[in-house]
Amino acid sequence: MNFFIKTFGCIQNTADSERIKTFYWNEGFIETDDWKKSDLVIINTCIIRESAENRVYGLINEIDKWNKTLRPSGTSLDRAASKKIKIIVTGCLSGLAHKDKTGKKLSQLKRDFPAVSEFLPIEKISFEIEPLRGKSETALIPISFGCSNFCSYCIVPFAKGPEISRKIEAILNDIDKAIKDDFKQVMLIGQNVNSYGNDFTEATLVSMGKKRFKSLFPKLLEEVAKKDLEKISFVSSNPWDFSDELIETIAKNSNIDRLLHLPFQAGDDDVLKNMNRGYTSKEYLELVEKIRSKIPDVRFSTDIIIGFPGEDEKAFENTVELCKKAKFEIAYINKYSPRKGTVSAKLYKDEIPMKEKKRRWIILNDLINKK
Numbered sequence: 001m002n003f004f005i006k007t008f009g010c011i012q013n014t015a016d017s018e019r020i021k022t023f024y025w026n027e028g029f030i031e032t033d034d035w036k037k038s039d040l041v042i043i044n045t046c047i048i049r050e051s052a053e054n055r056v057y058g059l060i061n062e063i064d065k066w067n068k069t070l071r072p073s074g075t076s077l078d079r080a081a082s083k084k085i086k087i088i089v090t091g092c093l094s095g096l097a098h099k100d101k102t103g104k105k106l107s108q109l110k111r112d113f114p115a116v117s118e119f120l121p122i123e124k125i126s127f128e129i130e131p132l133r134g135k136s137e138t139a140l141i142p143i144s145f146g147c148s149n150f151c152s153y154c155i156v157p158f159a160k161g162p163e164i165s166r167k168i169e170a171i172l173n174d175i176d177k178a179i180k181d182d183f184k185q186v187m188l189i190g191q192n193v194n195s196y197g198n199d200f201t202e203a204t205l206v207s208m209g210k211k212r213f214k215s216l217f218p219k220l221l222e223e224v225a226k227k228d229l230e231k232i233s234f235v236s237s238n239p240w241d242f243s244d245e246l247i248e249t250i251a252k253n254s255n256i257d258r259l260l261h262l263p264f265q266a267g268d269d270d271v272l273k274n275m276n277r278g279y280t281s282k283e284y285l286e287l288v289e290k291i292r293s294k295i296p297d298v299r300f301s302t303d304i305i306i307g308f309p310g311e312d313e314k315a316f317e318n319t320v321e322l323c324k325k326a327k328f329e330i331a332y333i334n335k336y337s338p339r340k341g342t343v344s345a346k347l348y349k350d351e352i353p354m355k356e357k358k359r360r361w362i363i364l365n366d367l368i369n370k371k
């Protein structure tokens, strides 16, 4: 029996797919790189943008069409050409449906896509399965799952649920195994990686509508840095959780990557507030300066959303100004599009024309990525 896995979306999904592969290998399946030659297709989905979701539906429909054009079993001389492919859908699309307590979303999906045998919640694939890693130089190590931040534009907290951190011993054990397998580089991953352990600790401060916790991430990172590793990186950090202790930990361990990914999303305070990001542009820039003063060889990459509702010309100029001051090495720039089910889609009108979003995208891309 062969299986094919298609992974959409972020690095977290890539890591989840490595564990899914092990699960099916253990069930006796063999991986193939052509879905037409498989008995089972697993689609690990991303729904962060409508285009990603549509690609998922496109693949399901393509397989369904392929299945329907087959002759009934036994009439073909070519067994491989007459078998039907089973489809399992997991990741954010399944997560969102399973987390809807009314059950309506799951029923709707089942009605819309009868070709899918199962909408599998990713939590059913245990964190403790040893992942089947690809040829990459870097071992991906998930340290937490889900997110409790509720940025207003983001579907992740609804699809993956609140942040759940793995036990530190389990993470260090995974890293030891990766080292045994000759990995010299690891990447710690979580939707909000530097809030690791917030679910184990008590909130110490409430500010700007958000709770601040004493994150256990610096402690974890310190332990990982003691291992025989050449490079340790981590994604994705939230400025809100980037503590002084974390800066110190990075500064004193030269095997922690100096390229830090620190998404800021917008440089205008009203827009940031409507995004529910929990910091101002001034606080973000102060953080960047503080990190630079302690880690002189640090470089930054970032994520930006342009065309968020309320981003007028002045607000966009504030974003441009922040980019000039922060001097990012790379920026991943996304044009805002509302996701059904998110707070921003409910509260704000997507008022900025696509033509204008494209113009702003080009300005920022030229400024940061084309230097």
Ligand code: SF4
Binding pocket: 147, 148, 149, 150, 151, 154, 155, 156, 157, 191, 192, 238
């Ligand atoms: S930090 Fe914000 S953008 Fe990132 S996954 Fe959590 S809610 Fe989404």
